[in-house]
Amino acid sequence: MTPRPVLNRILLALTGLVLLGGGLLVIAAGLDLYRRQGQRPPAGWPLTTPDDVLLSSADRARWSSQGWWWPAVIAALTLITVLALWWLLAQLRGRRPGELPVGGSPPQEGVELRDRALSDAIATDADALPGVQRAKVHITGRPAHPRTRIALTLTPQGAPGTALDALCEGPLRTARESTGFPYLPTEAQLRVARHRAHRVE
Numbered sequence: 655m656t657p658r659p660v661l662n663r664i665l666l667a668l669t670g671l672v673l674l675g676g677g678l679l680v681i682a683a684g685l686d687l688y689r690r691q692g693q694r695p696p697a698g699w700p701l702t703t704p705d706d707v708l709l710s711s712a713d714r715a716r717w718s719s720q721g722w723w724w725p726a727v728i729a730a731l732t733l734i735t736v737l738a739l740w741w742l743l744a745q746l747r748g749r750r751p752g753e754l755p756v757g758g759s760p761p762q763e764g765v766e767l768r769d770r771a772l773s774d775a776i777a778t779d780a781d782a783l784p785g786v787q788r789a790k791v792h793i794t795g796r797p798a799h800p801r802t803r804i805a806l807t808l809t810p811q812g813a814p815g816t817a818l819d820a821l822c823e824g825p826l827r828t829a830r831e832s833t834g835f836p837y838l839p840t841e842a843q844l845r846v847a848r849h850r851a852h853r854v855e
Contacts, residue, residue, distance in 0.1 A: 679700060
């Protein structure tokens with residue numbers, strides 16, 4: 655498992671526990687469960703009766719009169735917002751499988767290939783194809799079912815159909831045979847490099 659899913663699960667678990675605990679406190683106080691069950695909550699326990707609030711009027715007045723209170727609240731909310739946006743943007747980026755098992759099905763035990771090494775090898779082979787000026791390759795998906803995203807920049811003289819056929823029969827076939835994957839789904843984006851128009855006199 656790659657570090658990103660592990661971090662996501664830890665953050666989601668912690669967030670879920672905090673929300674669950676807060677929700678249970680609110681439900682217990684709103685339904686007055688402590689009194690109904692004859693239980694006495696610990697001293698200082700928040701929200702013990704339906705009339706309880708997190709911050710009383712006195713508490714709100716006491717804190718709002720402090721000079722550092724509002725800057726601290728704004729800074730904390732800004733930090734939470736920035737971290738939430740950073741986490742969201744991290745999820746929108748394509749996931750990388752990390753280590754790929756190689757050797758066919760079942761794969762060879764203990765033999766793995768870094769996704770970046772495979773993408774670099776495919777890009778190097780694609781760069782050498784006729785009519786291709788530059789190739790960028792990204793491996794996405796799960797380790798057992800990787801996918802390839804390729805961006806080819808063709809020379810002004812390059813033909814898209816010819817370049818695509820050469821890509822499938824060359825770098826992609828080599829990648830499948832060397833890793834043992836029977837299928838390697840690929841999304842290819844082709845564009846032509848900009849060039850100056852030739853002036854005829």
